[in-house]
Amino acid sequence: QDKVSVAAISGYFAQGFGVSIVNGLNKAKTDFGIDLKLVDTGNRALDYEEQFENLAKAKQYDLIFVMGWELVDSLQKVSKAYPDQRFVFIDGVLDDPNMIYANFAEEQGSFVAGALAGMIEAKGSEFPKIGDGMAIGFVGGRDIPVIRNFLGGYEQGAKYAAPDVKVNSVFAGTFDDPAKGSELAQALYGQGADIVYNVAGPTGEGVMQASAAVDKYSIGVDIDMCGTAPGNVLASMLKRGDIAVYTLIKDEVEGRKVTAGTHTFDLASGGVEVKVCDDIAPTIPADVTTKLDEIKKAILDGKIEIAKAK
Amino acid sequence: MEILDKLVNVALIAATLRTTAPILLVALGGSFTTKAGIFNIGLEGQMLAGAFFAVLGSIWTGSALLGVACGVVAALAFALVFAVLVVSFRANEVVVGLALNILAGGMTISLMKAIFGTRGSIVGQGIVGLPKIQIPGARDLLGSWVSLISGFTPIVYVAFIAVPLLVLFYNRTRLGLYIRVVGEKPEAAEALGISITRVRYIASLLCGLLAGLAGAHLSLGYITMFTENMSSGRGFMAVAILIFSNGDPLKVLAGCLLFGFADAFSLRLQTFGFPSYLVLTVPYVVALTALFALSYRARPRIIMETLASMQRLLSVDKNPGPDGKHPS
Amino acid sequence: MMNDSLRAVSGQIIAVAVALLMGAIIILMVGESPVRVFMTLLRGAFGDQAKIAGTLLQTTPILICGIAACVGLRGGMFNVGIEGQLFLGGFAAAWVGFAFPLPAGIHMLAALALAVVAGAAWVAIPAYFRARYNTNEVVSTILSNYVAVLLTSYFTIFLFKRPGGWSETPPILPTAYLPGIFDFSRLNWGLVIGLVLAIGAALVFRYTSWGYGVTMVGSAPKFAEYGGINVKRQGFVVLLLSGAIGGLAGGVETLGVHHRFMEGFAPGFGFDGLIAALLANGSPVATIFTALFFGALRNGSLLLEVDTGASREIITVIQALIILSVSAQVLVRRRGDSQAGERRWKF
Amino acid sequence: MSNVPGSPTLHNAGNNAAGANVAGPNVAGMAVALTGITKRFGAFVANDGIDLAVRRGEIHAIIGENGAGKTTLMNILFGLLQPDEGSIRLNDEETVVADPAVAIKAGLGMVHQHFKLVPSLSVADNVFLGMEIRRHGLIDHAAQIARTRELSERFGLRVDPTERVGLLSVGIEQRIEILKVLVRGARTIILDEPTAVLTPQESRELFQTLRSFVADGMTVIFISHHLEEVMEVSDTVTVLRNGRRVATRPTVELSKDELVRMMVGREVSFDRRPREPQHGEVVLEVKELWARDDRRLPAVRNVSFKVRSGEVVGIAGVAGNGQTELAEVLSGLRPASHGVAQLKGRNLATLSPAEIREAGLAHVPGDRMVRGVDRNASIAANMLMGRQHRAPWSSSGLLHWNAIGQNASKLIRDFDIRAQGSGDAVKRLSGGNIQKVVLAREFTNGADFLLIDQPTRGVDIGAQEAIHGEIMRQRAAGRAILLISVQLDELAALADRILVMFNGRIMGEVAGDDADEDRIGMMMAGVAVPEFAAETA
Ligand SMILES: Nc1ncnc2c1ncn2[C@@H]1O[C@H](COP(=O)(O)OP(=O)(O)OP(=O)(O)O)[C@@H](O)[C@H]1O
Ligand SMILES: Nc1ncnc2c1ncn2[C@@H]1O[C@H](COP(=O)(O)OP(=O)(O)OP(=O)(O)O)[C@@H](O)[C@H]1O
Ligand SMILES: [Mg+2]
Ligand SMILES: [Mg+2]
Numbered sequence A: 001q002d003k004v005s006v007a008a009i010s011g012y013f014a015q016g017f018g019v020s021i022v023n024g025l026n027k028a029k030t031d032f033g034i035d036l037k038l039v040d041t042g043n044r045a046l047d048y049e050e051q052f053e054n055l056a057k058a059k060q061y062d063l064i065f066v067m068g069w070e071l072v073d074s075l076q077k078v079s080k081a082y083p084d085q086r087f088v089f090i091d092g093v094l095d096d097p098n099m100i101y102a103n104f105a106e107e108q109g110s111f112v113a114g115a116l117a118g119m120i121e122a123k124g125s126e127f128p129k130i131g132d133g134m135a136i137g138f139v140g141g142r143d144i145p146v147i148r149n150f151l152g153g154y155e156q157g158a159k160y161a162a163p164d165v166k167v168n169s170v171f172a173g174t175f176d177d178p179a180k181g182s183e184l185a186q187a188l189y190g191q192g193a194d195i196v197y198n199v200a201g202p203t204g205e206g207v208m209q210a211s212a213a214v215d216k217y218s219i220g221v222d223i224d225m226c227g228t229a230p231g232n233v234l235a236s237m238l239k240r241g242d243i244a245v246y247t248l249i250k251d252e253v254e255g256r257k258v259t260a261g262t263h264t265f266d267l268a269s270g271g272v273e274v275k276v277c278d279d280i281a282p283t284i285p286a287d288v289t290t291k292l293d294e295i296k297k298a299i300l301d302g303k304i305e306i307a308k309a310k
Numbered sequence B: 001m002e003i004l005d006k007l008v009n010v011a012l013i014a015a016t017l018r019t020t021a022p023i024l025l026v027a028l029g030g031s032f033t034t035k036a037g038i039f040n041i042g043l044e045g046q047m048l049a050g051a052f053f054a055v056l057g058s059i060w061t062g063s064a065l066l067g068v069a070c071g072v073v074a075a076l077a078f079a080l081v082f083a084v085l086v087v088s089f090r091a092n093e094v095v096v097g098l099a100l101n102i103l104a105g106g107m108t109i110s111l112m113k114a115i116f117g118t119r120g121s122i123v124g125q126g127i128v129g130l131p132k133i134q135i136p137g138a139r140d141l142l143g144s145w146v147s148l149i150s151g152f153t154p155i156v157y158v159a160f161i162a163v164p165l166l167v168l169f170y171n172r173t174r175l176g177l178y179i180r181v182v183g184e185k186p187e188a189a190e191a192l193g194i195s196i197t198r199v200r201y202i203a204s205l206l207c208g209l210l211a212g213l214a215g216a217h218l219s220l221g222y223i224t225m226f227t228e229n230m231s232s233g234r235g236f237m238a239v240a241i242l243i244f245s246n247g248d249p250l251k252v253l254a255g256c257l258l259f260g261f262a263d264a265f266s267l268r269l270q271t272f273g274f275p276s277y278l279v280l281t282v283p284y285v286v287a288l289t290a291l292f293a294l295s296y297r298a299r300p301r302i303i304m305e306t307l308a309s310m311q312r313l314l315s316v317d318k319n320p321g322p323d324g325k326h327p328s
Numbered sequence C: 001m002m003n004d005s006l007r008a009v010s011g012q013i014i015a016v017a018v019a020l021l022m023g024a025i026i027i028l029m030v031g032e033s034p035v036r037v038f039m040t041l042l043r044g045a046f047g048d049q050a051k052i053a054g055t056l057l058q059t060t061p062i063l064i065c066g067i068a069a070c071v072g073l074r075g076g077m078f079n080v081g082i083e084g085q086l087f088l089g090g091f092a093a094a095w096v097g098f099a100f101p102l103p104a105g106i107h108m109l110a111a112l113a114l115a116v117v118a119g120a121a122w123v124a125i126p127a128y129f130r131a132r133y134n135t136n137e138v139v140s141t142i143l144s145n146y147v148a149v150l151l152t153s154y155f156t157i158f159l160f161k162r163p164g165g166w167s168e169t170p171p172i173l174p175t176a177y178l179p180g181i182f183d184f185s186r187l188n189w190g191l192v193i194g195l196v197l198a199i200g201a202a203l204v205f206r207y208t209s210w211g212y213g214v215t216m217v218g219s220a221p222k223f224a225e226y227g228g229i230n231v232k233r234q235g236f237v238v239l240l241l242s243g244a245i246g247g248l249a250g251g252v253e254t255l256g257v258h259h260r261f262m263e264g265f266a267p268g269f270g271f272d273g274l275i276a277a278l279l280a281n282g283s284p285v286a287t288i289f290t291a292l293f294f295g296a297l298r299n300g301s302l303l304l305e306v307d308t309g310a311s312r313e314i315i316t317v318i319q320a321l322i323i324l325s326v327s328a329q330v331l332v333r334r335r336g337d338s339q340a341g342e343r344r345w346k347f
Numbered sequence D: 001m002s003n004v005p006g007s008p009t010l011h012n013a014g015n016n017a018a019g020a021n022v023a024g025p026n027v028a029g030m031a032v033a034l035t036g037i038t039k040r041f042g043a044f045v046a047n048d049g050i051d052l053a054v055r056r057g058e059i060h061a062i063i064g065e066n067g068a069g070k071t072t073l074m075n076i077l078f079g080l081l082q083p084d085e086g087s088i089r090l091n092d093e094e095t096v097v098a099d100p101a102v103a104i105k106a107g108l109g110m111v112h113q114h115f116k117l118v119p120s121l122s123v124a125d126n127v128f129l130g131m132e133i134r135r136h137g138l139i140d141h142a143a144q145i146a147r148t149r150e151l152s153e154r155f156g157l158r159v160d161p162t163e164r165v166g167l168l169s170v171g172i173e174q175r176i177e178i179l180k181v182l183v184r185g186a187r188t189i190i191l192d193e194p195t196a197v198l199t200p201q202e203s204r205e206l207f208q209t210l211r212s213f214v215a216d217g218m219t220v221i222f223i224s225h226h227l228e229e230v231m232e233v234s235d236t237v238t239v240l241r242n243g244r245r246v247a248t249r250p251t252v253e254l255s256k257d258e259l260v261r262m263m264v265g266r267e268v269s270f271d272r273r274p275r276e277p278q279h280g281e282v283v284l285e286v287k288e289l290w291a292r293d294d295r296r297l298p299a300v301r302n303v304s305f306k307v308r309s310g311e312v313v314g315i316a317g318v319a320g321n322g323q324t325e326l327a328e329v330l331s332g333l334r335p336a337s338h339g340v341a342q343l344k345g346r347n348l349a350t351l352s353p354a355e356i357r358e359a360g361l362a363h364v365p366g367d368r369m370v371r372g373v374d375r376n377a378s379i380a381a382n383m384l385m386g387r388q389h390r391a392p393w394s395s396s397g398l399l400h401w402n403a404i405g406q407n408a409s410k411l412i413r414d415f416d417i418r419a420q421g422s423g424d425a426v427k428r429l430s431g432g433n434i435q436k437v438v439l440a441r442e443f444t445n446g447a448d449f450l451l452i453d454q455p456t457r458g459v460d461i462g463a464q465e466a467i468h469g470e471i472m473r474q475r476a477a478g479r480a481i482l483l484i485s486v487q488l489d490e491l492a493a494l495a496d497r498i499l500v501m502f503n504g505r506i507m508g509e510v511a512g513d514d515a516d517e518d519r520i521g522m523m524m525a526g527v528a529v530p531e532f533a534a535e536t537a
Helices: A016-032 A045-058 A067-082 A105-120 A145-162 A180-188 A201-214 A241-253 A286-298 B002-008 B009-036 B043-061 B064-088 B092-118 B139-149 B154-172 B174-184 B185-190 B196-224 B234-245 B249-272 B276-280 B281-299 B302-316 C002-029 C034-046 C051-074 C082-099 C107-132 C137-159 C191-205 C209-219 C223-226 C233-256 C267-277 C284-305 C311-327 D008-012 D070-079 D099-104 D123-127 D141-155 D169-183 D199-216 D226-231 D254-262 D324-332 D351-358 D366-374 D381-384 D401-414 D431-443 D461-474 D487-492 D517-524 D532-537
Strands: A005-010 A037-041 A063-067 A086-090 A101-105 A134-141 A166-171 A193-199 A218-222 A231-237 A262-264 A272-276 B120-122 B225-227 D032-039 D046-056 D059-064 D085-090 D093-095 D108-109 D186-192 D217-222 D235-243 D243-248 D282-290 D298-308 D310-315 D335-342 D361-364 D448-453 D480-485 D499-501 D505-511
Touching: A005 A045, A005 A241, A016 A037, A016 A063, A016 A218, A016 A231, A016 A241, A016 C082, A016 D366, A037 C284, A045 A063, A045 A067, A045 C051, A045 C233, A063 A067, A063 A241, A063 D298, A063 D499, A067 A086, A086 A241, A101 A241, A101 C034, A105 A134, A105 A145, A105 A193, A105 A218, A105 A231, A105 A272, A105 A286, A134 A145, A134 A180, A145 A166, A145 A193, A145 A286, A166 A180, A166 B249, A166 B276, A180 A201, A180 B009, A180 B196, A180 B249, A193 A201, A201 B120, A201 B225, A241 A262, B009 B043, B009 B139, B009 B154, B009 B174, B009 B196, B009 B234, B009 B249, B043 B064, B043 B196, B043 B225, B043 B234, B064 B092, B064 C311, B092 C267, B092 C311, B139 D499, B154 B174, B154 B196, B154 B249, B174 B196, B185 B196, B185 C284, B185 D361, B196 B234, B234 B249, B234 B281, B234 C137, B249 B276, B249 B281, B276 B281, B276 C137, B281 C107, C002 C034, C002 C311, C034 C051, C034 C284, C051 C082, C051 C191, C051 C209, C051 C233, C051 C267, C051 C284, C082 C107, C082 C137, C082 C233, C082 C267, C082 D169, C107 C137, C107 C233, C191 C209, C191 C233, C191 C284, C209 C223, C209 C233, C209 D381, C209 D487, C223 C233, C223 D366, C233 C267, C233 D169, C267 C284, C284 C311, C284 D046, D032 D217, D046 D059, D046 D070, D046 D217, D059 D070, D059 D169, D059 D199, D059 D226, D059 D254, D070 D186, D070 D217, D085 D517, D093 D448, D099 D108, D108 D169, D123 D169, D141 D169, D169 D199, D186 D199, D199 D217, D199 D226, D199 D366, D199 D517, D226 D487, D235 D254, D243 D254, D254 D461, D282 D324, D282 D480, D298 D324, D298 D335, D298 D480, D298 D505, D310 D487, D310 D517, D324 D335, D324 D361, D324 D448, D324 D480, D335 D351, D351 D361, D361 D431, D366 D431, D381 D401, D381 D431, D401 D431, D431 D461, D448 D461, D461 D480, D480 D487, D487 D517, D499 D517, D505 D517
Parallel strands: A005 A037, A005 A063, A063 A086, A086 A101, A101 A262, A134 A166, A134 A193, A193 A218, A218 A231, D046 D243, D059 D217, D059 D235, D108 D186, D186 D217, D310 D480, D310 D499, D361 D448, D448 D480
Antiparallel strands: A231 A272, B120 B225, D032 D046, D032 D085, D085 D093, D235 D243, D282 D298, D282 D335, D499 D505
């Protein structure tokens, strides 16, 4: 087989999860020498279909990775018009049987993150920097279903592991305003939350920096954010877009043509995971670690059902 | 009551000051152009350019201050282009302002891609942020109120100190006076040999200076990173405040505080379960309400006018007419 | 006369050329070939039937928003809130489209009508305060944009979200679709609506007593008042009309292209339209051409990203440069003129 | 063209066509000498090779028809415009007046036709604008106020330095303008139509001031359309016509008639018009009318009068004493706060401006640039205003531009408007011609009541004559006319009765035939003159 050629299209390459996908694509490019084309959709719904067509008409891409729910409509139309073109839809499953899906279980990772945060908050002043607010926080980007899914998992995890801990959630309404993220986080900290989980792209960066400013804890998302505020980042909930695209491309390069169907990336496959930051890990009480492992196992065994947001 | 305590406290005031500072700075910048008779809708772009180049400068030089300087220089460049087109070529200021906003958005993204290979945000990468200033002894004096005056990055102080300085500037310095005259009555300035062109250039550049500072504050002070479109409408907000304050520094301050407060307050409201999308409209709705209320108030008021006319009647002639009794 | 307009047109062309030259330099600087970039742009905009249709598709909302802006400008009103009116109009049309089954044709007209009403209603308060208390409409409409976008997001996500999937309303019923023009493109009758509006507006302004009144209100309000024209009412009506057309733009997008309302679906069209109208100096007919130009740039840029290494933001930059250099009108303006002179639009 | 040998200085400058033909005994040199000044606006030549020499210590009047190029010439002299050709010598020194700063430095000062004061600043700030007194780098407001007070006392120009200019009357504004010029150490003062807005008393005071200036060795150049003034106060007169200098002569050698002839190239009679008393029915009746100004203060107070058809009722008064507000109430642009005004028996308060026009009002507004025309629109479009809903200019909402254009062309001919065609933008016309556009529109729409506000303000004498003739024709045609003017001679020439307004009230009434300038002047200044006041009481 000659050189594998891959395109990826999204409006979110700039943000956490998108960044991890771009990382995976770039790694694949270095490792396998594939052709890679990144197309940024921007944010005008009118443009999407034309962009898909431009890619499909080129007839040169073996796989086209698509990320973002707002693209679904255009994607479905174009994939119907170009049935030979293989599209990989990342982060969801549609009802089109001809498509390849890379689905993530962000609610599982968020559940674990919620459990971790809840248990640590419940420790109160036994744990450094924790007050007696018995609350943890969540800052979302826009109030959209994907983000709600994170929040849902987080809330359920906290409730499961530490029923007394309250979850305060807020949304910035934008992914592009770190200053607002910082203010939101400070508002949450001010109201007694000691740990804030952010799922808000660049807005979330503000949350991480706010945790450093007030010396509380934050939890990163999508990629490893432990470096942004050392000592104040408790953990990162990794959503390994990089692993997903890399695996699929690897299959393709090695001659196992990726075929229609759903590929699930969850706790079990390492597609989502909670990474406790190295500088924090030693301070985590043993009972928390133990309980966390139990929870992970229970999820893997299907003993814990996590409701998905609609 | 507990809810109220949770909502309204020192932290809220501190947050108000933080949210106010960037808008205040950029609005004070716009005050120069507004006073000079130029409608500058390009504040947003100047601020964005300032934020981006401040981060670049900070990375390149490893110094936050030099970063700020870079941001200011970039905003000044935008301001200069604005001035050349609007003042010298007399282009429509709204077109130029909007185009410069578009340019700033496109340029920062293109440059980000060219320099860092990514779109989106620049985080880490060796950006040096501005330090927070702890005022020595403040804690002993003020106790828990200390967070109202201590612990901000330097540009926040600059923003608030700029207000009285601008009052002084407009009332007591020659340049300030000329800026006002050029805006209010350009023929007068021209007839006296005050160069309208020069004054408008200077006003535009002063505006760029403060807008650049505001941008640098956003990316090196408020937080330490750059992200696409991170000015997030603050420039437009400043334009709104400028119009109803007419560029007067004290009114600008009042408008910005109102806005900053609405912003900070609404962020807190969300934690009580109001839908985020509705809560997020609060600052804009507050600004709109203020705008409408102020213009409603500016409408002739019967009591005031009757008083005034009675006063005048008394002072001018002895036999008052029916005015007191028949206000229109 | 002829000479004047000829000079003006050649001025515009040279201004665009200057901007393209600057653009070429920038393209060189980011390591691409300007020739290739411009050829790709051309191909992307006019390369084949489908591309031309795509360009016209992009032109449609810019044109309708541009006409909305023109109508306002003619009456001395700066409607910077077209964006918000478009969002509300789009949502209103979608709502009629999915919530009220009606016979074909009537359904579409009803949906468009509600879009128009929504746009007008959204600008009504700023318009009222502008007319009655002289409240600056630039500010009030800019601010109401933010509210409109957030509000439609709220409607979409909290009240009418389509079960599962992205934040969008349920799809509208086919009875409400605005018919397409070709089967190979999403181009639809919205373009015709835009063209009719443009030419209609030009004719109304030139050839009706009402249009004469509006023009006078816009260019010399005190004179119009003196001449017996009700300036306040006319200003109110003009803003309302402008808002109505803005709402229509949203309705056309929803019914003609997307067939549902998506949260944040069309950022910037209002501003594009406003700039197109300003570059056309408030003339509806000239706006057809400026809108087409912007539409072509946008559509061309979509191919650019696929076929070359340049990013679409380069086009944003070039677009901004074009606007700047056209606005400078380097050739048609005399430089030594007094700065004290009046400006066309003053705040 | 007068061909008089040039003065020695000008001769030395290599120009023998200059017109300083006054050889006073103490000619030390020329304060100002312009040579061959030409200024074109596009194809139009506003100044055509003008030479002008002004002796030090004289009052030099410049007269000419509207659009003759007077203001243009002064603007060039003061550096506000650059000449296309020609040179300027100030105090015997060749000078390129690149901008007003150069002129000011050379000792020139200019009081403009339209005042250039900043309303939000105090009197003192305005006076010192551009040359602020500073201490430690900051403006010293106290010192400026003190200096202004001192100056105003020294030159007898009474002002309160601390008041905001926006609140002051036109007469005081002019004093401030003159103070501005003085404080800059001007030795040569240019005044462009200084008396157009003043009362006779104020004008007289002004002339006294000017006299005292020249007595101090200063030089005054002033532009005026009032020939009596020119005769009374100037030493030398320069006449411009069509952008050229026609003559420069010592005033004593000239008669008014000669001046007029030189200005317009023909005779103009400016006498009282012959007229028969008319006793038509009452068209306008105003009863106990009150109205407020923009600051919501009473501006019209308890005014009552009637205007009959075939009658011209004049309203005299210094600008700003309620005339504008009265006119606005009568045209429906301003609500009355009390009292009634009836047009042919219909209460104006119940009608919109458009309905009042329908009911039979024609209005020549005092502020013609703002109210009277759209400067950017064509003459035709301007002449359409108010009749855009009427046949034959429109039908069922559609305009008929052919008819509109033809009508405009006809009016351009009938009213002798100097324009290239009905498509010309109004802003290209001179002040007087713009006024004729307004008059042409208003006088031809068949209204029974003509409300005419300052018909000849800033209009040259030839045009004045034409306008006055037109007003008398309208009177003869049975129109009721309310004529508001600050020019007493105009009122005396045209009005059957003159009402004098002061501070919003009617101080008294005089029959047009025995109008007495001094008495009216006293009433205009607010001094009650018992025998007249009695009539209206
Ligand atoms: N004629 C003029 N036209 C335009 N701007 C002027 C004019 N004269 C002064 N300015 C501006 O006013 C400011 C003060 O000018 P000036 O020449 O008085 O400086 P200065 O005496 O050194 O003032 P300072 O004492 O404040 O340093 C400068 O910024 C200058 O650009
Ligand atoms: N900026 C300009 N552009 C074009 N034409 C002009 C301009 N300024 C003046 N003109 C024309 O030049 C001529 C002379 O104008 P100017 O103002 O000097 O006349 P004037 O003698 O002062 O008349 P008036 O007594 O009416 O004030 C007029 O016909 C006028 O229309
Ligand atoms: Mg003049
Ligand atoms: Mg004049």
